[in-house]
Amino acid sequence: MENDIAISVKNLHKSFHLPTERAWGLKQAIFNRLKGIKGYKEQKVLNGISFDIHKNEFVGIVGRNGSGKSTLLKTLAKIYFPEKGSVEINGNLIPFIELGVGFNPDLTGRENIYLNGALLGFSNKEMRAMYDEIVDFAELRPFMDQKLKNFSSGMQVRLAFSIAIRARGDILLLDEVLAVGDAAFQQKCNNYFNEIKGKQTVILVTHSMENVRKYCSRAILLEDGKIKLDGDPKKVADAYEKLWD
Amino acid sequence: MAIPNFLYKNNRVLLKELTITDFKLRYQGSVLGYLWALLRPLMMFAILYIVFAKLLKIGGDIPHYPVYLLAGTTLWSFFTECTSQGIQAIIQRGELLRKICFPKYIVVVSSTLTAVINLLINLAVVIVFALINGVTPSLTWLIVPVLVFELYTLALGISFLLGAINVKYRDITSIWEVLTQALFYAIPIIYPIAMVAATSTTAAKIILLNPISQIIQDVRYCLITKETITTWNFINNPFVKIIPFIIVIIFLIWGSWYFRKKSKRFAEEI
Numbered sequence: 485m486e487n488d489i490a491i492s493v494k495n496l497h498k499s500f501h502l503p504t505e506r507a508w509g510l511k512q513a514i515f516n517r518l519k520g521i522k523g524y525k526e527q528k529v530l531n532g533i534s535f536d537i538h539k540n541e542f543v544g545i546v547g548r549n550g551s552g553k554s555t556l557l558k559t560l561a562k563i564y565f566p567e568k569g570s571v572e573i574n575g576n577l578i579p580f581i582e583l584g585v586g587f588n589p590d591l592t593g594r595e596n597i598y599l600n601g602a603l604l605g606f607s608n609k610e611m612r613a614m615y616d617e618i619v620d621f622a623e624l625r626p627f628m629d630q631k632l633k634n635f636s637s638g639m640q641v642r643l644a645f646s647i648a649i650r651a652r653g654d655i656l657l658l659d660e661v662l663a664v665g666d667a668a669f670q671q672k673c674n675n676y677f678n679e680i681k682g683k684q685t686v687i688l689v690t691h692s693m694e695n696v697r698k699y700c701s702r703a704i705l706l707e708d709g710k711i712k713l714d715g716d717p718k719k720v721a722d723a724y725e726k727l728w729d
Numbered sequence: 730m731a732i733p734n735f736l737y738k739n740n741r742v743l744l745k746e747l748t749i750t751d752f753k754l755r756y757q758g759s760v761l762g763y764l765w766a767l768l769r770p771l772m773m774f775a776i777l778y779i780v781f782a783k784l785l786k787i788g789g790d791i792p793h794y795p796v797y798l799l800a801g802t803t804l805w806s807f808f809t810e811c812t813s814q815g816i817q818a819i820i821q822r823g824e825l826l827r828k829i830c831f832p833k834y835i836v837v838v839s840s841t842l843t844a845v846i847n848l849l850i851n852l853a854v855v856i857v858f859a860l861i862n863g864v865t866p867s868l869t870w871l872i873v874p875v876l877v878f879e880l881y882t883l884a885l886g887i888s889f890l891l892g893a894i895n896v897k898y899r900d901i902t903s904i905w906e907v908l909t910q911a912l913f914y915a916i917p918i919i920y921p922i923a924m925v926a927a928t929s930t931t932a933a934k935i936i937l938l939n940p941i942s943q944i945i946q947d948v949r950y951c952l953i954t955k956e957t958i959t960t961w962n963f964i965n966n967p968f969v970k971i972i973p974f975i976i977v978i979i980f981l982i983w984g985s986w987y988f989r990k991k992s993k994r995f996a997e998e999i
Contacts, residue, residue, distance in 0.1 A: 500997060510900040558996070562830040565993045585828040588750065590757050595750075602746035603829050605739045 490574050490655050490685040491537040491560060497568035498530040498555055498709075529555045531709035532569070539575075539654075542686045544696040544717060546724050547706035553689045556706065557581060557659055560687065575654030575685070578604055582659065584644030589633035593624060593643060596632050600647050614650055621672070622646035642669055649676055655685040674698075693721040740832055747839035752846055766847045767854065770806045774799050781919050788921050792954045796859045800952060801918040801945050803851045804877075808884055808941060809909050811844040815888025816895050816905055823999040833992040834985075837888050845881060852877070859953060869951040876951070879977055880944045886980030889988040896991070896998050916942045922958045934964055940973035 501524035516522070529552045537543055547553050558564045560571060561579035586603045587596050597618060601611035619625050622642045624635075632640060648658065677699045680686065690696060696703050696717050703720035705713040713723050756762045778795055781787045788794040818840035819826070819833065826833065852873075860866070895901040916939060917925070926933035936942050943960040950957040964970050 510898045513898060563827065563996045579829060581828045586825050588754065590754055591750065599746050599750055602739075602743040603825070603831065605743075605831070607739055607742050 487574075488539050489536050490539045490541070491687075492572040492574075493536070493560070493569070494534050494572075495569035496530050496533040496556075496559065496566055496571065497528075498552075498559055498564060498566060499526050499528045501525075502527050529709050530559070533706075533709070533711055534569075535704065535711065535714060537685065537687065539685055540682055542681050542684075542699055542701045543688070544700035544703040544720070545687060545689045545706065546691070546693070546696060546703060546720065547712075548727065551706040552709040553706055554581070554659060557657055557687070557689050561657055573655065576605075577655040577657065578648075578651045578653030579657040580648040580659065581657070583641060583648060587632060587640065587644065590631060592631055593628040593635065596643070597628075597647060600644075601651070604647075604651055604653075606651070610652075614652065618643075618646045618650045621650055623669075638666065645673070649673070649680075655687070657687050659689045660691065693724060696721045696724075740835060743831060744835050744839050744842075747835065748842040748846075751839060751843045755843060766850055770803055770847075770851050771854070773806065774802050777802060777919055787919070787924070791921055791923075792956060793859065793862045793864055796855065796862045796864060797949055797953050797957075798919065799858055800855050800949055803848070803855055804880060804945050804948060805913065805916070805918050805941075806851070807844055807848040808880060810847065811841045811881065811884035812887050812891070812905065812909070813902075814840040814844055815884065816892045816902060818888070819892050819896055819995060820899075820999065826996050826999060833995055834889070834988065837892055837988075838885070841881070841885060841888060844884075848877065855952070864953055867951075872951045873948055876944050876947050879974075880941070882981055883940055883944075883977045886977070886982075886984035889984030890980065893984075893988045893991040896995055912939075912941070915939065916945065918945065922946065922963075926958065926963070933958070934969075937963055938969070938972045938976075940976050943973040 503524050531552075533552075533556065545553050545556065555564065557579075558581060559566055560573070561577065561581065562571075562573075563579070563581070584596075584600070586600055588599070591599065594615075597615060598608065598611050601614070602608075606614070619628060622639075622645075624639060624643055627635060627639065635643070649656070681699055682701065686699075688695070688700070700717040702715065703713075703717040704711055705720050705723055707727075713720050756765050759765060761768065778798055782789075782794055782798065788798070791797055815837050818837045821840070822836045826836070891901050891905060915936065917936060922933055922936060922942075925936060937946065937958075937960045946957055946959045947961075950959050960970055960973060
């Protein structure tokens with residue numbers, strides 16, 4: 485792989501087995517086998533997707549519900565394995581499919597940061613180095629020894645989001661996470677995205693064309709598991725908005 | 730990306746964090762807290778002791794019978810706790826598997842390690858009881874960790890195998906519950922194996938080929954009294970003797986192989 489390429493996706497295919505009737509459970513499985521029913525139908529979600537993402541590109545992935553955005557993101561994050569085709573990642577990829585994954589209400593803020601960090605693949609030492617920045621960015625220092633269940637939901641999201649953007653990875657995957665916190669925090673995130681724009685590889689799945697126009701250096705429009713348009717974010721945002729006209 | 734394995738440092742960090750979390754959360758909100766890790770098996774022991782040793786008068790001629798019984802129930806509790814947690818692990822952490830990529834086996838291992846911690850605490854109690862009961866410490870005590878390791882290997886193998894099937898067929902949880910109930914009576918925990926041997930030598934031999942029986946009897950032999958009947962002193966054929974070991978190895982290999990094969994689809998199927 486060339487050195488300035490962060491992610492290389494070639495002819496990616498992915499489909500899911502959707503159970504037709506209640507195929508969960510042993511009884512139904514035996515029943516289906518006896519009757520010769522497969523018990524699932526194949527649902528194609530990604531249908532031959534190829535692209536290269538260069539280092540420090542800020543790429544927005546847009547498309548209607550069910551167009552395959554999240555599946556693509558999860559395949560990039562290696563949560564799903566590709567059925568056909570390949571995904572090559574060059575560098576340390578930090579996925580945020582959802583904020584606060586693994587957050588536990590009965591652990592303190594501090595414990596949750598370390599647990600979340602471990603889940604993202606950071607060692608305790610690396611987390612200690614990032615800890616202060618995360619807490620400062622979230623502006624939650626006085627609460628770190630409180631249990632998470634005593635945090636307001638806004639505070640929880642702020643903590644999760646701070647981990648997401650303070651985690652030092654080469655590639656950041658974000659799924660629909662920009663609309664968090666109060667106006668002041670929004671402003672802070674806005675500044676942060678402008679700051680890293682062009683300095684870090686970011687892949688952002690979003691429905692907000694405003695964000696696409698504001699932050700992205702490139703955008704990809706998906707439709708029915710295929711790339712419909714790939715290129716200038718303003719053109720892609722226009723094309724997306726025309727989908728409804 | 731490197732192939733994840735146990736030696737990869739960040740996997741160990743994750744394993745440690747998840748295990749500590751599990752252990753911390755297990756007894757959250759209970760007044761006695763960690764003491765429950767100790768109290769539960771002791772209460773089970775008290776019930777069995779009153780019913781079987783006092784009311785039914787089983788095991789009267791075995792030296793240090795209460796400790797003998799306690800060693801059996803402790804190991805059995807460990808096995809059931811370990812497997813039931815291990816089999817449930819993937820489902821319980823389903824939310825996580827759908828959102829983050831990490832080696833799936835870590836979830837199973839971390840949930841069983843809580844049972845290991847509990848076992849270590851309880852084995853300390855067994856040793857205290859043994860000393861109070863007048864058992865003389867001997868060098869064979871040093872073999873006990875090896876036997877515990879064998880039991881853990883078996884429990885882990887079963888957890889991998891059934892845990893992977895359980896993702897798709899949740900019936901496994903219920904089947905395993907019933908199966909462990911049956912196993913409890915197929916293993917000389919509450920009754921002395923000598924009682925079975927007195928009626929049928931063959932039946933006793935078959936019971937001793939179960940790795941759990943082999944381990945429990947061996948622990949009793951090493952820890953409490955050399956008068957214990959074990960797989961080694963009761964079965965003569967050297968090829969038959971090693972069957973318990975072979976069963977353990979089969980479960981470990983079969984379980985890990987099947988788990989590995991199925992784990993790439995866990996995120997979709999859960």
